[in-house]
Amino acid sequence: MSAAPAPLPPYAAVVLAGGRAARLGGRAKPQLEVGGRTLLARVLDAVADADARVVVGPPQPVPGDVVLVREQPPGGGPVAAMRAGLAAVDTDVVAVLAGDLPFVPAALVTGLRERLTADGVLVVDDAGRDQYLLGVWHTAALRRAVGRTEGPVPVRRVVAALAVTRWRPGRAPGTPAPWTDCDTPADLARARAAAGELGWG
Template identity: 50%
Template sequence: MGVVTAYAAVVLSGGAARRMGGVDKPARAVGGRPMLHRVLAAVADASPRIVVGPAGALPGGVRVTREVPSGGGPVAATAAGLALLGPGTPTVALLAGDLPLLTPTAVAALRHALDGSPAADGACYVDDDGRRQQLCGVWRVDALRTALTRLAAERGGTVGGAPVRGLLAGTAVREVSWSGSGPPPWFDCDTDEDVRRAEEWTR
């Protein structure tokens, strides 16, 4: 089964980056490019590409929006990103903005996995310990919108401050292990040491 041709990408660039002293984490460079730009390059074939949160200068054609309330967390940011998608967009790559090792090949593997699993609502990578990397995945847009509606109802009409695991708790997930060459695409940079490790991998 071939990969569906249309998909969007929503990249979450917010977050306080407390373990890095509150810096704009996705703007930090790895291998000479901001992490956010590296993520956007991995989904260069997506349309539209949407960044939710602080963005700075971005490649042409990338749309920018903000979550409500500002600083409301990844679920609120997901809702803001999905709000910009048209009704004809079947799937969306939902990605953290601090995945400097993500590649087009890794995204294509997720899309293949979801396309080959009709009963699944999404496909995401799992790390070596079996933990789902939920912000390194591809999801069916309708399933995410249904999950957002459910979660908002459970939380009195708002998803601000909600955890991603709460959003995805009722979804059917195809777990994907990274079997390709190179470093794990789900590796995120939460600390200065993580950035140093990512730099070594990109050399």
């Protein structure tokens, strides 16, 4: 008999749920609904097994066991948000996800955790683009990287100094990509249509 795989180390999850969503009329994007649930709720479901879940953004409805923190300065961008979220993390491993990913499954987060051998591992989409806000990291390495920055800088520049593994996950034909986000009204409409085809809501 083969030995059972070693359990994965515990992890925390940091979900970035700020931004002004200017292209969506300035509405609170994480609170928009897809398939009868908010975008934020769907992302939090994907990390339901995390030891701690931290949402970074303005005051908004979150479950009682979720920590809500604010980046400094407010609206300071994803790197500032990552820095604020990591300050609330005490596990050695952390998942960092955008708060507008309605189709990210828990299995994908587990797959990332299984592939964490360097400083971090992130998803690569079908076009070969790195999805910087869909990854799992060694907390200390990511904390050092974001701590070296000042002012608004792109996430790609911050993680460029880290040893990062890329993973292109497979998915069933016709299913929405886990990196599908909702930046524009058209994105949101497509996500809602796809959710309807899945029978959500």
